[in-house]
Amino acid sequence: MTNYLYLFFLVLTVAACKSPEARKPVSAKSGSFIDQSVARNIELNEREHAVFEQLMQADTTTKYIASNSGFWYAYQTQVADSLITPQFGDKLTFEYHVTDIAGNTIYSKADLQPQTYIMDKQELFTGLREGLKLMRAGETVTFLFPSQKAYGYYGDENKIGTNVPLICEVTLHSITRSESN
Structure with a gap:
């Protein structure tokens, strides 16, 4: 009887020392949702770029510049004698108004009031x-923002809906350097 008891404890000890085995997933998911989302976003981006191209071609008096960040801009007032552009932590005072691509005002300058913004330390779309970051004090620039550079999928949860490209005219009044710059 004691031999059986020793044998039982030996089998129990060997079984307890077994390394854990990886469990197999219950079901495997494919990347089809992500692939569909990417395809939708590419199509949306192409449509918005085509609309902006039409707007730029129709406005023959304005020279639009493509930014490296995926939007276009045109100077309404340009300041050539200043080399100072906003850096991290600088305090900016500016005003702007927002329209949709049809030219309908979404937010006027009066709605938005002059803004004070600490560069890259506060929220801004x-x-x-x-x-x-491209502007100098005293300049007025018109920006054409595709929806992914504006408020994207969520909108601003007020007047700007889902995937709305925007046109913003921005006037930068002042740049106050931070002490670290």
Whole structure:
């Protein structure tokens, strides 16, 4: 009887020392949702670029510049004698208004009031943040932002809906350097 008891404990000890085995997934998911989402976003981006191309071709008096960040801009007022552009931490004072691609006002300058913004330390939609970095104090620039550079899929949860490309006219009044710059 004691031999059986020793044998039982020996089998139990050997079984307890077994390394754990990886479990197989219950079901394997394919990347089809992500692939479909990528395809939709590429199509949306191409449609918005085509609309902006038409707008730029129709406006023969304005020279639009393509940014490296995926939007276009044109100077309404350009300041050539200043080399100072906003850097991280600088305090900016600016005003702007927002229209849709049909020219309908979404937010007027009166709605938005002059803004004070600390460069890259406060929230601002991606396109406008990147656009301000291109400006000098005293300049007025018109930006054409595709929806992914504006408010994207979520909109601003107020007047700007899902995937709405925007046109913003921005006037940068002042740049106050931060102490670290």
